[in-house]
Amino acid sequence: MGTKASTWVGIGLTTTVIGGILLANGSQSQQQTRHVAGNVAEIAPSIPSLALPVTMAAASNHAAAGKKLYQAKCGACHSLDKNRVGPRHRNIVGKRAGTVSGFRYSNALKKSKLTWTAKNLDAWLANPSKLAPGTSMGFRLTKADERSAIIAYLKSVSRKAK
Amino acid sequence: MTASELTMPSRRALIGGASKTLSVAGLAMIVSGCSYAAAPTSAGATSQDVEILNAAIALEHEGIAAYQIAATSGLLQPAVVEIGVTFQGHHKGHRDLLIKAVEQLGGTATEEQSQDHYVEALGVASLKNQEDVLRLALKLERGAANAYLGLIPSLGNDFHQVAAQMAGDEAFHAAILASALGESIPKAPLMFG
Numbered sequence: 001m002g003t004k005a006s007t008w009v010g011i012g013l014t015t016t017v018i019g020g021i022l023l024a025n026g027s028q029s030q031q032q033t034r035h036v037a038g039n040v041a042e043i044a045p046s047i048p049s050l051a052l053p054v055t056m057a058a059a060s061n062h063a064a065a066g067k068k069l070y071q072a073k074c075g076a077c078h079s080l081d082k083n084r085v086g087p088r089h090r091n092i093v094g095k096r097a098g099t100v101s102g103f104r105y106s107n108a109l110k111k112s113k114l115t116w117t118a119k120n121l122d123a124w125l126a127n128p129s130k131l132a133p134g135t136s137m138g139f140r141l142t143k144a145d146e147r148s149a150i151i152a153y154l155k156s157v158s159r160k161a162k
Numbered sequence: 163m164t165a166s167e168l169t170m171p172s173r174r175a176l177i178g179g180a181s182k183t184l185s186v187a188g189l190a191m192i193v194s195g196c197s198y199a200a201a202p203t204s205a206g207a208t209s210q211d212v213e214i215l216n217a218a219i220a221l222e223h224e225g226i227a228a229y230q231i232a233a234t235s236g237l238l239q240p241a242v243v244e245i246g247v248t249f250q251g252h253h254k255g256h257r258d259l260l261i262k263a264v265e266q267l268g269g270t271a272t273e274e275q276s277q278d279h280y281v282e283a284l285g286v287a288s289l290k291n292q293e294d295v296l297r298l299a300l301k302l303e304r305g306a307a308n309a310y311l312g313l314i315p316s317l318g319n320d321f322h323q324v325a326a327q328m329a330g331d332e333a334f335h336a337a338i339l340a341s342a343l344g345e346s347i348p349k350a351p352l353m354f355g
Binding site: 071072073074075076077079082083084085086106108127128129133134135136137138139140141142 | 213
C-alpha cells in the first residue's frame, strides 16, 4: 500500500474481507440497531421526554441513554465490575472517592475526601483536575446533558443512591 | 502484591518529585531536542500531564493485550487475525510515543499488567465467536477515540495534536470494525468526542 489511492482500495478490501467472513458465518449484525458514539440526541430518542413532567419512565429513559453514553465515553477506561484503567463503578454514587479495593489511585484522589454525590460527579466529569488537582483521570465531558444522563445511569447501578 | 501495585510503581515518586520533574524535563529538551515541552510549564502542569499520559499508556496496554488475546483465541479467521495484528501495531506505536513523552517529562511510564489481568478485566470468557470478538474490539476502539478527544482539554498544549492523531487512528479502526459488523453509517456529524 504505497500510495494513498492504493491505501483506500486496501481499506475497501479490508472491510469486505471481514464483512464477507461475517456474512458467510450467518451474522445477524445487519439487524442490530444503529449505534452511534456521539451525542445523546443521536443515540437516545428518549431525551426529548425530559421536557415533559418528570415521570418514573422519563427517569429510567434518562438512565438508559446514560448507559449507552457510559459505554461510548467511559468504556475505554471503566466498567461496572472490573478495575481497568480506572476503578470499577458499581455502587459509586454515595461512595467515598478513592476507596474501591484493588485499584491504585493517584494521591490526589485518595486524599480528596470527596463523596460521590451527583453534584460532585457533575463537577468531576466536567473537569476532574479542577476538583482533584493531580488526578490521573483527564477525561472531560463538556455537555451538561450527557453528564446528567451518565450520572442517572451510575445512580441506577448504585445501592446507596436508591 | 496486587496486579495494580505492580503496574503503577511510579505514581508516588511522581507526586513527590514534581519540582525535580521540571528540571529533568528541561534537561531532556536540551539533550534530545524534544518536540514536546517547547514552552516552560509549571511543575504542577507537568506532573498532571504525566498522570494523564500514563492513564493513556494503560489504555494502550489494554488494547494491545485485547488484540493479542483475540489473535490467539482461535475464534478468528486468518484474514481477520491479520487485520487485528495491524491494528495492534498501531496501538504499539501509540504506546511507544506516549512512553517517550512521559520519560521526556521526567516521569516513569506505567507498565503493562499480566495477561491474566486483561483476560479477567475484559471479560474474555464470555466471547464465543468472531462476531463477539469484533464487538469487543469496536467497543474498545470507539471508547478510545472518545477518550483521547476528551483528554485534550486537560493536557498541555504540546500534547493536543498527538492526542488528536491517536483519536484519528482509533476512529479509523472503529469505522472498519463497525462496517464489518454491518452497522449503518451515522447520519449526524461529530460522531466522536
